[in-house]
Amino acid sequence: MANTKKSKLKIIPLGGLEAIGMNITAFEYEDSIIVVDCGLAFPEDDMYGIDLCIPDITYLKDNIDRVKGFFITHGHEDHIGALPYVLREINVPIYATKLTIGIIDHKLGEHNMLNKVKRKVVKYGQHINLGCFRVEFIKTNHSIQDAAALAIYSPAGTVVHTGDFKVDYTPVYGDAIDLQRFGEIGKKGVLALMCDSTNAERPGFTMTERKVGKTFESIFSDHTHQRIIVATFASNVDRVQQIINTAYKFGRKVVVEGRSMVNIISIASELGYLNIPDNTLIEVDQLKNYPDEKTVLITTGSQGEPLAALSRMANGIHRKVKIQPNDLIVFSSNPIPGNEKAVSKIINDLYRQSADVIFQDTHVSGHACQEEIKLIYSLLHPKYAIPVHGEFKHRKAQAGVAAELGMDKEHILMISSGDVLEIDEDGAEVVGKVPAGSVFVDGLGVGDVGNIVMRDRQHLAEDGIIIVVLTLQGGSGQLLAGPDIVSRGFVYVRGSESLMDEAQHLLNEHVTDLTDRGITDWGKIKTEIKDSLGEFVWKKTKRRPMIIPIIMEV
Amino acid sequence: MANTKKSKLKIIPLGGLEAIGMNITAFEYEDSIIVVDCGLAFPEDDMYGIDLCIPDITYLKDNIDRVKGFFITHGHEDHIGALPYVLREINVPIYATKLTIGIIDHKLGEHNMLNKVKRKVVKYGQHINLGCFRVEFIKTNHSIQDAAALAIYSPAGTVVHTGDFKVDYTPVYGDAIDLQRFGEIGKKGVLALMCDSTNAERPGFTMTERKVGKTFESIFSDHTHQRIIVATFASNVDRVQQIINTAYKFGRKVVVEGRSMVNIISIASELGYLNIPDNTLIEVDQLKNYPDEKTVLITTGSQGEPLAALSRMANGIHRKVKIQPNDLIVFSSNPIPGNEKAVSKIINDLYRQSADVIFQDTHVSGHACQEEIKLIYSLLHPKYAIPVHGEFKHRKAQAGVAAELGMDKEHILMISSGDVLEIDEDGAEVVGKVPAGSVFVDGLGVGDVGNIVMRDRQHLAEDGIIIVVLTLQGGSGQLLAGPDIVSRGFVYVRGSESLMDEAQHLLNEHVTDLTDRGITDWGKIKTEIKDSLGEFVWKKTKRRPMIIPIIMEV
Known part of the structure; x- marks a missing residue:
């Protein structure tokens, strides 16, 4: 390109700004496009028969020759779930940390795509050069291990994308978020910050994951005569680690139930993210060989998903586990908005079978609250704020936090999926619109249900x-x-x-x-x-x- | 009847014990049946196309000659909503307090049944003799005025049914709950207490309705340059009264929007339950004659109901009110479980139009928390506890409160809709089962969608x-x-x-x-x-x- 004038950076979110889910953002500078995350969204109640929603990638297809690669911040479905569908059309390399790649590999394997796609494991602190961009992976904390923020260096300036994060000074596995590096990058000058808005309505700090471990300790020590069933998110390996640690301490054997949880646990222990003491894990068929009070089940279904293991147990249709009157079920999760009634239904079903249920103080969020958001802004001092990852109200709440920190309101950019934002040191402006929205996946069909x-x-x-x-x-x-x-x-x-x-x-x-x-x-x-x-x-x-x-x- | 042995009382709940909604309970002694409440339930998400659910009254129809009348505790839909359908089959007199009858009359009028059904207004303290029963209406507090608990005197003993209640020592309209009378009845001996379980999971006390009035005062005084739109429950007349009082104090005109709210307000002011200062209420068409900051709209739709006035405003399809960038919308309600996403959607829509939204500290519940439940149990000292009005988990929570008070666990009865409970001083036992469940109403059809x-x-x-x-x-x-x-x-x-x-x-x-x-x-x-x-x-x-x-x- 022989432009005399320096080009601007384009930031084009293709999803993730209308709801929590389907995160995907394109960064474009001259002939280079890189994409951060490639997630799915679960269907709304009125999307009858739809299995899942993936982003509309028309813009990437139309510019396929310029697309250089995907950078994935962490291994949650709303950040990786659309990869098997999108990669069929745009086959470029994927860059992510080790556990994230492990989870992506498993997913690609299920779609028979493992040999067709390049994946590259990136370490924290490592920089990847791709076209006009250089991308650095920075350690953060989240409800899944190996989460990363990305510093995206372009000729027009540096953009920091936090991914999903919280600040955990005492994480269960690995290091705390690399606040020093955030400070260092901030000192050098940050054009824009794209920061997680999920908890931006909540004041204060999100508690450390270790707090849940303490709660487990007290639950296990208070209920020594009951079988314990803990339902939690399949991907929260640290949570699972803490349950296993507590079970081991109290001499209980551990059974893992639910396909997605078994998958993640096997990936995580294979890659060294989960440490299971010998002779602790048993198969579900072996349960009968141990007294109830010497066993723990860790299971999926904490959101009331009707096909997950816990629902099947509560409804008496699980093939191997029957709820017994003396069982203690611990919900180690909060209902995600929209799932409240489904969770209540399971709790009622469990109570009806005379089981005990605990659902308080047994979960912490994986997302930053207001004080943590302020901390990141204060370390980075971005020129522009682009709140991401959330419904409008969450992003607006982050905009409020940024304004409270003294940022110029004109520099807080509330954009929408499909907006083409042109940005550099001289200004930021939405200059166009590209297709964005949900493509429905129903069975094998992608996009044939409109x-x-x-x-x-x-x-x-x-x-x-x-x-x-x-x-x-x-x-x-x-x-x-x-x-x-x-x-x-x-x-x-x-x-x-x-x-x-x-x-x-x-x-x-x-x-x-x-x-x-x-x-x-x-x-x-x-x-x-x-x-x-x-x-x-x-x-x-x-x-x-x-x-x-x-x-x-x- | 020439029984030598004294008969037992039968308590037969036909709805209301599996969910919050569709409350209806039959009390039967020898040749007399009386029915407490006759409510509807709103359909679950998977009941496609259904408008509402009403109880299965097969048992009452099969025993129609013995049914003497309906006693209605208060005017909420989950207590009165099925009357127009049920009365077509079982036309017996209705007994309730003045406002409750006013609301029922309006409903019967809509169904062209006003001349076909006998209604009788009952005062607090009044006793109604019907067959073998005597029923006394006792003053309580709730999120609608004129709520009553019922003392049901039968030859087998006295049952107290609280209806929906809270303890409000400083209600906006009328007296506090008649705790003295509860004490007096308790002293004489109560066979069973059927108590509201809605908030039984919550510790502490429900705050007085007046607390919301204080919040309104501070909101109105902080936002003197904006139009204010308050969304709340149509039937909460005390809430409306407080909004009107605050509007009057700050020199604002009041518009009421939403069919159900207009109806209830006109009934309530006609009957003297609402006091509107002269020249305060204006029609929506007159809004243009006043500066924005001198007006308040009170509207339905606080639960995100897609056809209610607030939703139509937020979506820009309300014929007379357009949301403006400077509007302040106050949600004076909490989302009922299941409505969280619908409410969030409206909040997002409002924010997108640059309106302000407040949804904290602007609501108090109408139901008793644990300390209030303890108070009622302690005043009545019932021999048996039959927790009602709630999902299993709510009723179980009340059972826990009753046990904590020292009640014999055998005397805490967790029954289901359709159970026939036989009870007297010598014991209580479920002796049979009658049909119970939801009958679907779809358009004009009742029960033709199965x-x-x-x-x-x-x-x-x-x-x-x-x-x-x-x-x-x-x-x-x-x-x-x-x-x-x-x-x-x-x-x-x-x-x-x-x-x-x-x-x-x-x-x-x-x-x-x-x-x-x-x-x-x-x-x-x-x-x-x-x-x-x-x-x-x-x-x-x-x-x-x-x-x-x-x-x-x-």
């Missing part, structure tokens, strides 16, 4: 369907058979015989009248059927089922 | 539908037309042409083969179509749409 299909599903879910079929003579348009009526999800027909009889009668008359009048235009016949049946049903029931007329010709 | 229809709706919602139509020659079974394929909610067809083409091809071959082989059994043809198409679609998409084969004969 808004029309979703609207149909919503309609079907609310009111059901009535199908009207008739056969006409080709040419003459004479009615040969039908109209036949079939309904599903509308009313229970045996209980509504008179309603359906009346509808049939109405249609018979209407269709006969149409064909008698020599009307052969299928479009007209279908419209008339829809209108008259729709009106009849609305009058009688105040419902609007989907009405599908189908005409056959012989 | 489990089969619901399962179909769930199936349609998750995976959509494929309809296969074909016309056969009568007699010969020769294929005259089709198979034609129509799908909805499955995949977007234009994007999946090859999939649907393949499916069409497969069906053509399969059906031709069947008819060529002379198979004319419609059942067999339909099964084969379902199986082969189902297998094909599953293999290609990992989805299982509903498949409906329809055969016509000419």
Whole structure:
């Protein structure tokens, strides 16, 4: 490029700014694009039948020759979950820390993509040169190990992306967040800070993970005569480590249940992130060989997920573990917003089986509260703040914190997914818009369920369907058979015989009248059927089922 | 009745013990049945298309000659909402306090039933004799005025039903809960206490409603340059009174928006429960005549209900009120479990329009916490405790409080809806089971959407539908037309042409083969179509749409 004038850096978030989930941001400078994170989002309640949502990467596909690689901050689904789908279209190398790559490898293996994609393990402090960019990985703390912040050095300036983080001075595994390095980078000058907003509404500090370990100690020492079942997030290896440590101290054997937890634990112990004392872990089938009070189960399902191990136990459909009246179930998690009712349901189910349940003081968050956010801002002193990772209200709360620290309000940038932000020392401005949003994954289909299909599903879910079929003579348009009526999800027909009889009668008359009048235009016949049946049903029931007329010709 | 032996009292809850909602309990002694409350429940997320749920009253219908009347504790939907449906089948008098009857009257009016049902206003302290029962109304406090506890005197002993209550020593309107009368009744001996469990998990005391008034004062005095919009529960008249008082004090005009709120306010002021200073209330159309900072809107929608006034304002589809950048929106409510995400969505929408939002310290609960529950138990000293009004976990928490007070654990009865509890001084025992559960109301239909229809709706919602139509020659079974394929909610067809083409091809071959082989059994043809198409679609998409084969004969 022979620009005389220095180019600006473009920051293009393709997801993650409307909700917690689907984090992915492109950084573009001249002919280089790098992408930070590539996460999925779980579907909202009204996205019927959808398994998961991945970001719209049209912009990356349109600029595929310039995309150099993915930098992944940590191994949570909202940061790595879309990789198997996105890499099929944009196959570039992935850079991440060791455990993160371990988890990505497992995921790519499940999709038979392990040999098709380059992955590179990066150490904290290491710098990766890619196109116009240099990217440094900085140690942070989070509810999964090996989380990193990224310092992204570009000719237009340095951007620091925190990833998901908290400040834990006494983490269970490894070092505390590298505050010194944040200070050092800050001293050299930071153009923009993209900081985690998840807990920005909460004052104070997030507690250290070790606090939960203390709670486990007191729970285990208070309940020496019960089997203990601890439900927590599969990926929180430090949490699992603390449960195992406590179990070992109290002479209990540990069983791990739930596919995702078994996976992560095996990856983490293989890579040395989890230290399991000999003879502590047993298989679920061996449970019967030990007295209840000498066992602990660690399980998935703390969010009330209906298919997870804990739900299956609570519903009595787990093949190997039955809840017993004396069991103590510890929820080592808080319900993520939206899951409150599902979690309550499980708690009720457990109580109904006379189990004990504990769900207080058994969890700490993995995200920074206001005082930690202030600390990072104060170490980095960025020129611009771009709050990320959160709903609007979370990001606005971070904007408030930044303003409180004395930042110029014009320099606090509330952007949206799809915005193209041009930024350098001279200014920052949204200069355009690229496609961004959710692509639905349903079964094997990626993107084949769009808004029309979703609207149909919503309609079907609310009111059901009535199908009207008739056969006409080709040419003459004479009615040969039908109209036949079939309904599903509308009313229970045996209980509504008179309603359906009346509808049939109405249609018979209407269709006969149409064909008698020599009307052969299928479009007209279908419209008339829809209108008259729709009106009849609305009058009688105040419902609007989907009405599908189908005409056959012989 | 010529029983030599004294009969037992039967307590039969027909709803309200599995969730918060649908409260209704029958009390039966020999030839008399009285019913306490008759509430509805709002549908769960997976009850597609359902407007509301009402209790199964089969037992009351089967014993209709013995049912003497309904006693209603207060005017909330989960206590009165099923009356218009239930009274159609069991038309007996309703007894309640003045405001409660006012609200019931309005509801019956909407259903054109006002002239068909007897209602009787009861005063606190008044006793109603009905069959073998005498029922006394006792003053309590709650988030709606005129709430009552009931002392139900039967030959087998006295049962006290608290209704929904809290202890408010300084209520906004009227008197504090009549603790003296609770003490007096307790001294005479109480067989059983049925006490509200909603807040039984929470330690301490629920704050007085007046505390919210203090918060309003400080909010209004801190925000003198903004229009204020307060969202709260329509039925909390005391809350509305405090907002009006504060508005009046700060010289603001008040607009009330939202149908249910307008209704309740007009009932309450007509009956003297709300005191609106002259020239304070204005119509929404008059807003333009006043400066923003001299107005307050009180509105529904604090739970994120998508059709309520606040949602429509936040989405820009309210016909008369537009959110402005300087507006202050106060949520005077906590999200009810399950509504968290809907409330967050509105907050995000409001922030996006640069409005301010306050949602802390602006609400107090209407339900008793643990210390208040202890107080009521200590005043009444019941022989038996029957925790009511709550999910299992709430009721279990109350059971824990009762046990802590020293009650015999055998005398704390955790029963379920549909249980027939026989009780007297000599013992208490569940002796049978009657039908209980939710009857779905969808549009005009009551009970015509049952489990089969619901399962179909769930199936349609998750995976959509494929309809296969074909016309056969009568007699010969020769294929005259089709198979034609129509799908909805499955995949977007234009994007999946090859999939649907393949499916069409497969069906053509399969059906031709069947008819060529002379198979004319419609059942067999339909099964084969379902199986082969189902297998094909599953293999290609990992989805299982509903498949409906329809055969016509000419």
